[in-house]
Amino acid sequence: MGKTLVEKIWDAHVVKREEGFPDILYIDTHLIHEVTSPQAFDGLRKRGLPVLRPSQTVATADHNVPTLNQHLPIKEELSRYQVDMLTRNTAEFGVELYGLGHPYQGIVHVIGPELGITQPGKTMVCGDSHTSTHGAFGAIAFGIGTSQVEQVFATQCLLQQKPKTMKIEVNGALAAGVGAKDIILYIISKISAAGGTGYFVEYAGSAIRALSMEGRMTICNMSIEMGARGGLIAPDQTTFDYMEGREFAPKGEDWDKALAYWKTLYSDEDAAFDAVLEYDAADIQPMITYGTNPGMGIGITEHIPTTTSQPESERPSYQKAIDYMGFEDGESVLGKNVDYVFIGSCTNSRIEDLREVAAFVQGRQKAENVEVWIVPGSKQVEAQAKEEGIDKIFEQAGFALREPGCSACLGMNEDKIPAGKYCVSTSNRNFEGRQGPNARTMLASPLTAAAAAVTGKIVDIRQLI
Template sequence: MKTLFEKIWEKHVVQTIEGGPSILYIDRHFIHEVTSPQAFNGLNKRGIKVFRPNQVVATADHNVPTLDQHLPIKEELSRVQVDTLKKNCAEHGIELYGLGHPFQGIVHVIGPELGITQPGMTIVCGDSHTSTHGAFGSIAFGIGTSEVEMVLATQCLMQSRPKLMRINIDGQLNDGVVSKDIVLYILAQITASGATGYAVEFAGSAIRSLSMEARMTICNMSIEMGARCGMIAPDQTTFDYIQGRRFAPQGEDWEKSVAYWQTLFSDEGAAFDTEINIKAEDIEPMITYGTNPGMGIGVGGHIPGLGEVEEKEKPSFEKSLAYMGLQPGAAIKGTKVDYVFIGSCTNSRIEDLRLVAGFVNGKQKAPGVEVWIVPGSKQVEKQAIEEGIDKIFEAAGFILRQPGCSACLGMNEDKIPAGKYCISTSNRNFEGRQGPNARTFLASPLTAALAAITGEVGDVREYWKN
């Protein structure tokens, strides 16, 4: 009896060092402009080429502008990094989906939508949110720059096997509750370090009821619990999503692949080091109030009072609230917001944009609120335009920008000004994450859309049927 993780891990172990880590074979390696230059520099210094370039996929996403992408990049560091990626990919024969390419986009969006991400794979990238790909029943995790170099050189990686955790979510989700609320709820329950050292499998009827895009949101944020990776067993929903995509298996290969993928589940009675059970009915629309993703509450709730916080946690708790300009015990509903950002590798897929468009159709954004909608890829952007979603956004006063990581992180031109509040569908609310002294509330696309219309944090359930 084996878990899903064990089945994939054991199939990819090349060698285990006695008393130490395993050498793991890597099926797919995604790279981008931020964490790859030093790795290529290391290869070049040693005079070696990329071992298996056909298993490496590159795109530009973190530092790219999301307006006027046809023009030269203004920020010098960003321009140098993107140019360096072009040069390195050309020298080493790696496929690059750079600016202007119809497949360009956020690395964790383009892998699944192109059919590159498949069940049973080992997948790595020099980016912590590589865990997104685990939604397909793969072992996917972020790696450091020296490890990027190791995989480029050998297609293998030394890794210690993590402990195993399963989080079961059973039952029926309430109206207005989406996958982002599920993962923020889990984080609020177990904290931002609650899964440290674990590979986490998400299971249960509520998980099985989700679309692939919703599953990706949950696995994306497993890293925010401290997990090494997150994963969901593939099923018919998975197979239907992959079938017919550009790099998906075809014909006889498709039949063989599905036959293997159908074996990828945790056997009944398989052992996990830790199991957590959650009732779907207990989850409500969530929002963060602090400076780590585990500091979250239901939108109708209140920020914990000092008496509700453990003594050892009080200094960091008070520091966090001071940064956010919030008070212990206060309600968060009704807090005014200045910016709304809908995008990032967490929530920038076509399903997210459709959800927002359906909610805001015929409505106008609140005065004084700036709204940025950033599609996760050129394909998402194209689909949004073909479906008329861009026109709905335009009529509401929103800006549909071009693909990139954008305001998820303060590495490009899309920064939130100091002291301003942004309700964001991204994955991190650390100090300065969206720009120096920017203040971030993490929430679902629905909750963010509501804030764009009302100008404040609200409960989408009150508007759900309107």
């Protein structure tokens, strides 16, 4: 019997396997940032251990950094301490750091792909749940905890149970105004925030193949939001074209050798998955969330489900989520006023996302009742946006392009949504307090967020394009 793509990559990286025990899995690339690495570095220090292979570790500052005036000292004491600690730790242990002011600085899951560090067939980990982003290139990529960060520092390996495999096929053509973010929010709304638990998901089908690499990254980024261990897409010509010529991608003969290997990375026709799901792209409309987990999503023209439509055991938590959001059973979100729009995060902060938003807002103006934060995913995205004049388009529309960082995706830096305010966000999580204490988050695509920015309310983007 043939192998799935996950099995091919996983088996090629098993250092040791014994019945009844987790595999010892070799890790090709370890990405780190300022939040989950300090304790791991301290653990090495206490044990007198070095980072075993520092050349396979890449660090950047992203979670705690401000997105305005990055040339000035960080105002928040804890954020400043964590970023300073990363600088000291990487210097002491010989790890490459793309810190504030570096031309490669940015969100860890944005800089890996754009620099060519992320490559097909790799195993990649980071102390961050959205490491699954890198699976868009046909890599096994997943988030790990701080103790595991220390394990990889010390051994370049991890103890891991081999995951089950799921294939999710999306076939057909997407309607105008519907994109990758809508695909993944639709899937999660169908299978729930726990529907992928225990699986590594391979996305396939004509609608997935038609996506750009940025779109594929958006899909894989949110695999964790359905409970999956990770998600990936088999590499193809779209992948290879994106990678060629990037800073750390193979060159010359090395490129030819790598390409020959990458072309073997697909699931065999007779490979067996533990679960298979299929969806029709024509059924997907612009999506938006109404609750406090990413599975609580609806098509933009649909109504919020009633509490009584939920399984009896889930009704109390469902009602709690609806109350937190200030919504009512059966309500439509169309026309709902919003206070903030956040376009950014490791889900939707790449140059393609900014181009799409700029094309829509050109000639339009920001609504008076909305504050808009547009945060590029990296210094390279920021520079490209300025080179293309995207920053000027935003400025004319009434909002500014900020500096790179995780920003309002999470309440861990200066960019927090005030209590009780509604934010249409292109990020990946809408948990209670995720964007700030008592903030109310509605997840959507960049286009739907841009529409809210210029109208001041939730609207169907299809009516405006």
